[in-house]
Amino acid sequence: MGLNFREKAWILLGILCCSSLICSVKAIVTYDRKAVIINGQRRILLSGSIHYPRSTPEMWPDLIQKAKDGGLDVIQTYVFWNGHEPSPGQYYFEDRYDLVKFIKVVQQAGLYVHLRIGPYVCAEWNFGGFPVWLKYVPGMVFRTDNEPFKAAMQKFTEKIVRMMKEEKLFETQGGPIILSQIENEYGPIEWEIGAPGKAYTKWVAEMAQGLSTGVPWIMCKQDDAPNSIINTCNGFYCENFKPNSDNKPKMWTENWTGWFTEFGGAVPYRPAEDIALSVARFIQNGGSFINYYMYHGGTNFDRTAGEFIATSYDYDAPLDEYGLPREPKYSHLKRLHKVIKLCEPALVSADPTVTSLGDKQEAHVFKSKSSCAAFLSNYNTSSAARVLFGGSTYDLPPWSVSILPDCKTEYYNTAKVRTSSIHMKMVPTNTPFSWGSYNEEIPSANDNGTFSQDGLVEQISITRDKTDYFWYLTE
Incomplete structure:
Protein backbone atom coordinates (compact mmCIF):
# COMPACT_ATOMS: atom_id res chain seq x y z
CA MET A 1 0.00 0.00 0.00
CA GLY A 2 1.39 3.42 -0.93
CA LEU A 3 2.07 6.08 1.70
CA ASN A 4 0.79 9.62 1.44
CA PHE A 5 3.02 12.66 1.99
CA ARG A 6 2.03 13.14 5.65
CA GLU A 7 2.77 9.50 6.51
CA LYS A 8 6.15 9.75 4.80
CA ALA A 9 6.89 12.94 6.72
CA TRP A 10 6.11 11.27 10.06
CA ILE A 11 8.34 8.31 9.19
CA LEU A 12 11.17 10.67 8.21
CA LEU A 13 10.73 12.61 11.47
CA GLY A 14 10.91 9.35 13.40
CA ILE A 15 14.11 8.38 11.63
CA LEU A 16 15.65 11.78 12.38
CA CYS A 17 14.68 11.54 16.06
CA CYS A 18 16.18 8.06 16.29
CA SER A 19 19.33 9.25 14.56
CA SER A 20 19.57 12.17 16.98
CA LEU A 21 19.17 9.81 19.92
CA ILE A 22 21.89 7.52 18.58
CA CYS A 23 24.23 10.48 18.10
CA SER A 24 23.64 11.63 21.68
CA VAL A 25 24.46 8.15 22.97
CA LYS A 26 27.60 8.01 20.84
CA ALA A 27 28.77 11.33 22.26
CA ILE A 28 29.20 10.07 25.83
CA VAL A 29 32.78 9.90 27.15
CA THR A 30 33.32 8.54 30.65
CA TYR A 31 35.86 6.35 32.42
CA ASP A 32 36.24 3.73 35.09
CA ARG A 33 39.22 2.12 36.79
CA LYS A 34 40.08 0.17 33.63
CA ALA A 35 39.92 2.68 30.79
CA VAL A 36 38.39 5.68 29.09
CA ILE A 37 34.92 4.68 27.86
CA ILE A 38 33.72 5.95 24.48
CA ASN A 39 30.22 5.12 23.27
CA GLY A 40 29.87 2.69 26.17
CA GLN A 41 33.02 0.76 25.22
CA ARG A 42 36.27 0.63 27.16
CA ARG A 43 39.20 1.54 24.93
CA ILE A 44 42.94 1.03 24.93
CA LEU A 45 43.96 4.37 23.44
CA LEU A 46 47.27 5.01 21.67
CA SER A 47 48.08 8.68 21.25
CA GLY A 48 50.80 10.90 19.83
CA SER A 49 51.73 14.55 20.35
CA ILE A 50 51.78 16.80 17.28
CA HIS A 51 51.92 20.52 18.08
CA TYR A 52 50.15 22.53 15.38
CA PRO A 53 52.45 25.63 15.52
CA ARG A 54 55.54 23.44 15.08
CA SER A 55 54.54 22.42 11.56
CA THR A 56 52.79 24.16 8.68
CA PRO A 57 49.10 23.72 7.81
CA GLU A 58 50.20 22.13 4.54
CA MET A 59 51.95 19.40 6.56
CA TRP A 60 49.05 18.62 8.90
CA PRO A 61 47.06 16.15 6.75
CA ASP A 62 50.14 14.08 5.93
CA LEU A 63 51.42 14.07 9.52
CA ILE A 64 48.06 12.99 10.89
CA GLN A 65 47.56 10.33 8.22
CA LYS A 66 50.99 8.89 9.00
CA ALA A 67 50.08 8.87 12.69
CA LYS A 68 46.90 6.98 11.86
CA ASP A 69 48.80 4.56 9.61
CA GLY A 70 51.21 4.07 12.51
CA GLY A 71 48.36 2.75 14.64
CA LEU A 72 47.39 5.79 16.70
CA ASP A 73 43.86 6.57 17.89
CA VAL A 74 44.43 10.05 19.32
CA ILE A 75 46.38 13.21 18.49
CA GLN A 76 47.45 15.25 21.50
CA THR A 77 48.37 18.93 21.40
CA TYR A 78 48.96 21.81 23.75
CA VAL A 79 47.26 25.19 23.22
CA PHE A 80 49.83 27.99 22.97
CA TRP A 81 48.54 31.07 24.75
CA ASN A 82 51.23 33.53 23.66
CA GLY A 83 50.70 32.55 20.04
CA HIS A 84 46.97 33.16 20.29
CA GLU A 85 46.88 36.31 22.45
CA PRO A 86 50.06 38.31 21.75
CA SER A 87 48.39 41.43 23.17
CA PRO A 88 45.62 41.60 25.79
CA GLY A 89 42.31 40.85 24.11
CA GLN A 90 43.88 40.67 20.63
CA TYR A 91 43.53 37.09 19.37
CA TYR A 92 45.22 35.27 16.51
CA PHE A 93 44.04 31.93 15.14
CA GLU A 94 45.44 31.89 11.62
CA ASP A 95 48.11 30.03 9.64
CA ARG A 96 50.13 27.77 11.98
CA TYR A 97 47.94 28.91 14.89
CA ASP A 98 44.66 27.83 13.29
CA LEU A 99 43.71 25.49 16.11
CA VAL A 100 40.19 24.81 14.83
CA LYS A 101 41.49 23.85 11.39
CA PHE A 102 44.06 21.51 12.94
CA ILE A 103 41.44 19.73 15.04
CA LYS A 104 39.14 19.40 12.04
CA VAL A 105 41.97 17.83 10.03
CA VAL A 106 42.36 15.29 12.83
CA GLN A 107 38.61 14.67 12.78
CA GLN A 108 38.63 14.17 9.00
CA ALA A 109 41.26 11.47 9.46
CA GLY A 110 38.97 9.65 11.89
CA LEU A 111 41.12 10.19 14.98
CA TYR A 112 40.35 11.62 18.42
CA VAL A 113 41.93 14.68 20.06
CA HIS A 114 43.34 15.21 23.54
CA LEU A 115 43.38 18.99 24.00
CA ARG A 116 45.87 20.21 26.62
CA ILE A 117 44.69 23.76 27.27
CA GLY A 118 47.09 24.46 30.14
CA PRO A 119 47.34 27.35 29.59
CA TYR A 120 50.87 26.97 30.99
CA VAL A 121 52.37 24.29 28.76
CA CYS A 122 56.16 24.27 29.30
CA ALA A 123 56.89 22.37 26.03
CA GLU A 124 60.31 24.04 25.74
CA TRP A 125 58.29 26.94 24.32
CA ASN A 126 58.99 30.62 24.87
CA PHE A 127 57.86 31.51 28.43
CA GLY A 128 56.10 28.14 28.62
CA GLY A 129 53.30 29.60 26.51
CA PHE A 130 52.62 32.64 28.71
CA PRO A 131 52.26 35.96 26.85
CA VAL A 132 54.92 38.40 27.98
CA TRP A 133 52.29 41.06 28.76
CA LEU A 134 51.08 38.96 31.70
CA LYS A 135 54.26 39.91 33.53
CA TYR A 136 53.16 43.54 33.62
CA VAL A 137 49.60 43.05 34.90
CA PRO A 138 49.50 44.79 38.32
CA GLY A 139 49.77 42.35 41.22
CA MET A 140 50.51 39.37 38.94
CA VAL A 141 52.01 36.25 40.52
CA PHE A 142 52.12 33.23 38.21
CA ARG A 143 50.55 29.82 38.86
CA THR A 144 49.38 30.26 42.42
CA ASP A 145 46.35 31.44 44.37
CA ASN A 146 46.62 34.91 42.87
CA GLU A 147 43.53 36.76 41.66
CA PRO A 148 45.07 38.59 38.66
CA PHE A 149 46.60 35.36 37.37
CA LYS A 150 43.48 33.29 37.94
CA ALA A 151 41.36 35.88 36.14
CA ALA A 152 43.68 35.94 33.13
CA MET A 153 44.08 32.18 32.80
CA GLN A 154 40.36 31.58 33.30
CA LYS A 155 39.50 34.10 30.60
CA PHE A 156 41.79 32.39 28.09
CA THR A 157 40.65 28.89 29.06
CA GLU A 158 37.02 29.94 28.64
CA LYS A 159 37.90 31.48 25.27
CA ILE A 160 39.32 28.19 23.99
CA VAL A 161 36.48 26.06 25.36
CA ARG A 162 33.92 28.45 23.88
CA MET A 163 35.61 28.21 20.47
CA MET A 164 35.57 24.42 20.62
CA LYS A 165 31.89 24.42 21.55
CA GLU A 166 30.97 26.89 18.81
CA GLU A 167 32.66 24.62 16.26
CA LYS A 168 31.06 21.52 17.85
CA LEU A 169 34.42 19.87 18.41
CA PHE A 170 33.84 18.10 21.73
CA GLU A 171 32.85 14.46 21.50
CA THR A 172 29.59 15.30 23.26
CA GLN A 173 28.78 17.41 20.19
CA GLY A 174 29.91 14.83 17.66
CA GLY A 175 33.45 16.23 17.51
CA PRO A 176 36.82 14.52 18.06
CA ILE A 177 37.89 15.96 21.46
CA ILE A 178 37.59 13.19 24.04
CA LEU A 179 39.90 14.57 26.76
CA SER A 180 41.03 17.97 28.00
CA GLN A 181 43.89 18.98 30.28
CA ILE A 182 44.07 21.87 32.72
CA GLU A 183 47.42 23.13 34.07
CA ASN A 184 50.60 21.15 33.34
CA GLU A 185 52.98 19.25 35.63
CA TYR A 186 51.95 21.47 38.52
CA GLY A 187 52.47 18.93 41.32
CA PRO A 188 56.17 19.76 41.96
CA ILE A 189 55.39 23.50 41.94
CA GLU A 190 52.55 23.02 44.42
CA TRP A 191 54.87 21.06 46.71
CA GLU A 192 57.36 23.94 46.68
CA ILE A 193 54.90 26.75 47.48
CA GLY A 194 52.61 24.89 49.87
CA ALA A 195 49.15 26.12 50.87
CA PRO A 196 48.68 28.71 48.08
CA GLY A 197 49.54 25.99 45.57
CA LYS A 198 47.00 23.59 47.03
CA ALA A 199 44.33 26.27 46.96
CA TYR A 200 45.18 27.01 43.33
CA THR A 201 44.96 23.31 42.39
CA LYS A 202 41.50 23.07 43.94
CA TRP A 203 40.36 26.26 42.23
CA VAL A 204 41.68 25.34 38.78
CA ALA A 205 40.03 21.90 38.91
CA GLU A 206 36.67 23.39 39.88
CA MET A 207 37.01 26.08 37.21
CA ALA A 208 37.68 23.49 34.51
CA GLN A 209 34.81 21.25 35.58
CA GLY A 210 32.50 24.24 35.57
CA LEU A 211 33.06 24.72 31.84
CA SER A 212 30.84 21.69 31.13
CA THR A 213 32.74 20.26 28.17
CA GLY A 214 31.17 16.83 28.63
CA VAL A 215 34.57 15.11 28.42
CA PRO A 216 36.96 14.12 31.23
CA TRP A 217 39.65 16.52 32.44
CA ILE A 218 43.13 15.37 33.36
CA MET A 219 46.04 16.88 35.30
CA CYS A 220 49.49 15.41 34.64
CA LYS A 221 52.03 14.92 37.44
CA GLN A 222 49.40 15.97 39.97
CA ASP A 223 49.19 13.27 42.65
CA ASP A 224 46.59 15.19 44.66
CA ALA A 225 44.29 15.93 41.72
CA PRO A 226 40.69 16.26 42.98
CA ASN A 227 38.46 13.25 42.54
CA SER A 228 36.75 14.77 39.50
CA ILE A 229 40.09 15.01 37.64
CA ILE A 230 42.21 12.10 36.36
CA ASN A 231 45.85 12.39 37.44
CA THR A 232 48.35 11.01 34.93
CA CYS A 233 52.02 10.12 34.55
CA ASN A 234 54.81 11.73 32.50
CA GLY A 235 58.23 10.12 32.07
CA PHE A 236 60.40 7.58 30.26
CA TYR A 237 58.81 4.73 32.25
CA CYS A 238 55.44 4.70 34.01
CA GLU A 239 54.65 1.02 34.60
CA ASN A 240 54.60 1.50 38.38
CA PHE A 241 52.36 4.58 38.31
CA LYS A 242 48.98 4.34 40.01
CA PRO A 243 46.22 6.98 39.88
CA ASN A 244 45.18 8.51 43.19
CA SER A 245 41.76 6.83 43.17
CA ASP A 246 40.56 3.32 42.42
CA ASN A 247 37.91 4.69 40.06
CA LYS A 248 40.42 6.33 37.68
CA PRO A 249 42.18 4.66 34.74
CA LYS A 250 45.95 4.35 34.50
CA MET A 251 47.02 6.95 31.93
CA TRP A 252 50.41 8.03 30.58
CA THR A 253 50.27 11.49 29.00
CA GLU A 254 53.95 11.80 28.06
CA ASN A 255 56.10 8.83 27.06
CA TRP A 256 59.22 10.71 25.98
CA THR A 257 60.31 9.31 22.61
CA GLY A 258 63.62 11.16 22.87
CA TRP A 259 64.40 14.60 24.23
CA PHE A 260 64.74 18.20 23.14
CA THR A 261 67.99 19.62 21.77
CA GLU A 262 69.81 22.43 23.57
CA PHE A 263 72.35 24.71 21.95
CA GLY A 264 75.75 23.09 22.37
CA GLY A 265 74.23 19.81 23.55
CA ALA A 266 74.19 16.36 22.00
CA VAL A 267 71.32 15.29 19.75
CA PRO A 268 69.18 12.99 21.94
CA TYR A 269 68.44 9.40 20.98
CA ARG A 270 66.14 6.76 22.46
CA PRO A 271 66.16 3.25 20.94
CA ALA A 272 62.93 1.89 19.47
CA GLU A 273 63.36 -1.26 21.57
CA ASP A 274 63.36 0.74 24.81
CA ILE A 275 60.22 2.71 23.93
CA ALA A 276 58.42 -0.49 22.93
CA LEU A 277 59.46 -2.14 26.20
CA SER A 278 58.15 0.81 28.23
CA VAL A 279 54.79 0.63 26.46
CA ALA A 280 54.44 -3.14 26.84
CA ARG A 281 55.27 -2.98 30.56
CA PHE A 282 52.76 -0.18 31.10
CA ILE A 283 50.02 -2.15 29.32
CA GLN A 284 50.81 -5.40 31.15
CA ASN A 285 50.47 -3.53 34.44
CA GLY A 286 46.98 -2.31 33.60
CA GLY A 287 47.67 0.89 31.67
CA SER A 288 45.08 1.86 29.07
CA PHE A 289 46.14 5.25 27.62
CA ILE A 290 49.60 6.00 26.25
CA ASN A 291 50.75 9.17 24.53
CA TYR A 292 54.07 9.54 22.75
CA TYR A 293 55.64 12.91 23.45
CA MET A 294 56.53 13.65 20.73
CA TYR A 295 55.18 11.63 17.80
CA HIS A 296 56.21 14.49 15.52
CA GLY A 297 58.30 17.21 17.14
CA GLY A 298 58.64 19.66 14.28
CA THR A 299 60.32 23.05 14.31
CA ASN A 300 60.46 26.02 16.68
CA PHE A 301 59.68 28.67 14.09
CA ASP A 302 60.31 32.39 14.57
CA ARG A 303 61.26 33.08 18.20
CA THR A 304 59.06 30.43 19.81
CA ALA A 305 61.84 28.28 21.27
CA GLY A 306 62.40 28.39 25.01
CA GLU A 307 65.63 29.50 26.65
CA PHE A 308 68.68 27.74 25.12
CA ILE A 309 66.40 25.44 23.07
CA ALA A 310 67.42 24.78 19.46
CA THR A 311 65.26 25.66 16.48
CA SER A 312 64.84 21.96 15.72
CA TYR A 313 62.31 20.20 17.96
CA ASP A 314 62.90 16.85 16.27
CA TYR A 315 62.83 14.99 19.63
CA ASP A 316 63.98 11.72 17.98
CA ALA A 317 60.26 11.16 17.37
CA PRO A 318 58.75 8.43 15.15
CA LEU A 319 58.09 11.15 12.54
CA ASP A 320 61.15 13.35 12.16
CA GLU A 321 61.28 17.14 12.02
CA TYR A 322 60.27 17.09 8.35
CA GLY A 323 57.45 14.58 8.78
CA LEU A 324 59.32 11.56 7.43
CA PRO A 325 59.08 8.19 9.22
CA ARG A 326 62.11 7.57 11.41
CA GLU A 327 63.07 3.94 11.01
CA PRO A 328 63.15 1.54 12.67
CA LYS A 329 61.23 3.46 15.38
CA TYR A 330 58.10 4.21 13.33
CA SER A 331 57.57 0.67 12.02
CA HIS A 332 58.59 -1.09 15.25
CA LEU A 333 55.98 0.88 17.19
CA LYS A 334 53.41 0.38 14.42
CA ARG A 335 53.73 -3.39 14.84
CA LEU A 336 53.42 -2.98 18.62
CA HIS A 337 50.20 -0.98 18.23
CA LYS A 338 48.73 -3.63 15.97
CA VAL A 339 49.35 -6.41 18.47
CA ILE A 340 48.04 -4.32 21.38
CA LYS A 341 44.78 -3.87 19.48
CA LEU A 342 44.59 -7.66 19.06
CA CYS A 343 44.85 -7.90 22.86
CA GLU A 344 42.32 -5.14 23.55
CA PRO A 345 39.26 -7.35 24.28
CA ALA A 346 41.15 -9.19 27.01
CA LEU A 347 42.90 -6.07 28.35
CA VAL A 348 39.69 -4.13 28.99
CA SER A 349 37.78 -7.12 30.39
CA ALA A 350 40.12 -8.63 32.96
CA ASP A 351 42.77 -7.78 35.53
CA PRO A 352 46.19 -9.39 35.03
CA THR A 414 59.95 -5.55 22.01
CA ALA A 415 63.63 -6.33 21.35
CA LYS A 416 63.15 -7.96 17.93
CA VAL A 417 63.30 -5.16 15.38
CA ARG A 418 62.39 -6.20 11.84
CA THR A 419 62.84 -2.87 10.10
CA SER A 420 66.34 -1.70 9.23
CA SER A 421 67.52 1.80 10.03
CA ILE A 422 67.15 4.44 7.34
CA HIS A 423 69.58 7.35 7.34
CA MET A 424 68.85 10.66 5.66
CA LYS A 425 71.42 11.80 3.13
CA MET A 426 71.71 15.46 2.24
CA VAL A 427 72.61 16.10 -1.41
CA PRO A 428 73.43 19.38 -3.18
CA THR A 429 70.80 20.92 -5.40
CA ASN A 430 71.37 22.87 -8.58
CA THR A 431 68.10 24.73 -8.15
CA PRO A 432 68.83 28.37 -7.24
CA PHE A 433 67.25 29.76 -4.11
CA SER A 434 65.46 33.08 -3.92
CA TRP A 435 66.48 35.03 -0.84
CA GLY A 436 64.78 37.99 0.73
CA SER A 437 65.70 40.26 3.61
CA TYR A 438 63.84 41.85 6.47
CA ASN A 439 64.91 44.96 8.34
CA GLU A 440 63.80 44.65 11.94
CA GLU A 441 62.73 47.89 13.53
CA ILE A 442 64.50 48.64 16.76
CA PRO A 443 62.08 49.39 19.63
CA SER A 444 62.83 52.77 21.09
CA ALA A 445 62.21 54.38 24.44
CA ASN A 446 62.01 57.86 22.91
CA ASP A 447 61.99 59.53 19.52
CA ASN A 448 65.70 59.06 18.81
CA GLY A 449 65.73 55.44 19.99
CA THR A 450 68.08 55.93 22.94
CA PHE A 451 67.95 56.58 26.65
CA SER A 452 70.54 57.07 29.34
CA GLN A 453 70.86 55.09 32.56
CA ASP A 454 73.60 54.08 34.94
CA GLY A 455 74.14 50.31 34.93
CA LEU A 456 72.45 47.46 33.09
CA VAL A 457 68.71 47.18 32.55
CA GLU A 458 66.32 44.22 32.48
CA GLN A 459 66.04 43.56 28.75
CA ILE A 460 62.54 42.07 28.56
CA SER A 461 61.12 45.06 30.44
CA ILE A 462 62.49 47.31 27.70
CA THR A 463 61.85 45.22 24.58
CA ARG A 464 58.65 43.48 25.77
CA ASP A 465 60.07 40.41 23.98
CA LYS A 466 59.62 42.06 20.57
CA THR A 467 63.26 41.47 19.67
CA ASP A 468 66.34 39.58 20.83
CA TYR A 469 68.61 42.58 20.22
CA PHE A 470 69.57 45.36 22.61
CA TRP A 471 72.60 47.63 22.26
CA TYR A 472 74.64 49.42 24.93
CA LEU A 473 76.71 52.51 24.13
CA THR A 474 79.15 53.62 26.81
CA GLU A 475 80.94 56.88 27.40
Missing part, protein backbone atom coordinates in the same frame (compact mmCIF):
# COMPACT_ATOMS: atom_id res chain seq x y z
CA THR A 353 47.27 -12.53 36.83
CA VAL A 354 51.02 -12.39 37.46
CA THR A 355 53.06 -15.60 37.52
CA SER A 356 56.81 -16.00 38.02
CA LEU A 357 58.60 -17.76 35.16
CA GLY A 358 62.11 -17.49 36.58
CA ASP A 359 64.48 -15.32 38.59
CA LYS A 360 63.78 -12.19 36.51
CA GLN A 361 60.99 -13.45 34.28
CA GLU A 362 57.23 -13.32 34.73
CA ALA A 363 53.93 -13.63 32.88
CA HIS A 364 51.04 -11.17 32.99
CA VAL A 365 47.88 -12.91 31.77
CA PHE A 366 44.58 -11.21 30.95
CA LYS A 367 41.82 -13.79 30.60
CA SER A 368 38.08 -13.37 30.17
CA LYS A 369 35.33 -15.73 29.02
CA SER A 370 36.01 -15.00 25.37
CA SER A 371 39.60 -13.77 25.14
CA CYS A 372 43.11 -14.25 26.50
CA ALA A 373 46.32 -12.23 26.16
CA ALA A 374 49.71 -12.80 27.77
CA PHE A 375 52.81 -10.66 28.25
CA LEU A 376 56.02 -12.62 28.95
CA SER A 377 58.74 -10.42 30.43
CA ASN A 378 62.48 -10.84 30.87
CA TYR A 379 63.86 -8.13 33.16
CA ASN A 380 67.45 -9.36 32.94
CA THR A 381 69.38 -6.63 31.15
CA SER A 382 72.23 -8.83 29.93
CA SER A 383 71.01 -12.43 29.51
CA ALA A 384 68.35 -14.07 27.37
CA ALA A 385 65.97 -16.54 29.00
CA ARG A 386 64.03 -19.60 27.90
CA VAL A 387 60.74 -19.86 29.79
CA LEU A 388 57.94 -22.41 29.99
CA PHE A 389 54.43 -20.98 29.70
CA GLY A 390 51.20 -22.80 28.94
CA GLY A 391 53.05 -25.98 28.06
CA SER A 392 55.26 -24.26 25.45
CA THR A 393 58.74 -22.75 25.59
CA TYR A 394 59.54 -19.18 24.62
CA ASP A 395 62.92 -17.52 24.11
CA LEU A 396 63.02 -14.00 25.55
CA PRO A 397 65.89 -11.64 24.65
CA PRO A 398 67.38 -9.55 27.47
CA TRP A 399 65.25 -6.65 28.70
CA SER A 400 62.23 -7.48 26.57
CA VAL A 401 58.55 -8.40 26.56
CA SER A 402 56.89 -10.92 24.25
CA ILE A 403 53.18 -10.43 23.54
CA LEU A 404 50.82 -13.37 22.91
CA PRO A 405 47.36 -12.07 21.84
CA ASP A 406 45.89 -15.59 22.15
CA CYS A 407 48.05 -16.70 25.12
CA LYS A 408 49.78 -19.11 22.73
CA THR A 409 51.50 -17.46 19.79
CA GLU A 410 54.23 -14.84 20.10
CA TYR A 411 53.22 -12.08 17.71
CA TYR A 412 55.73 -9.50 18.91
CA ASN A 413 58.82 -9.03 21.05
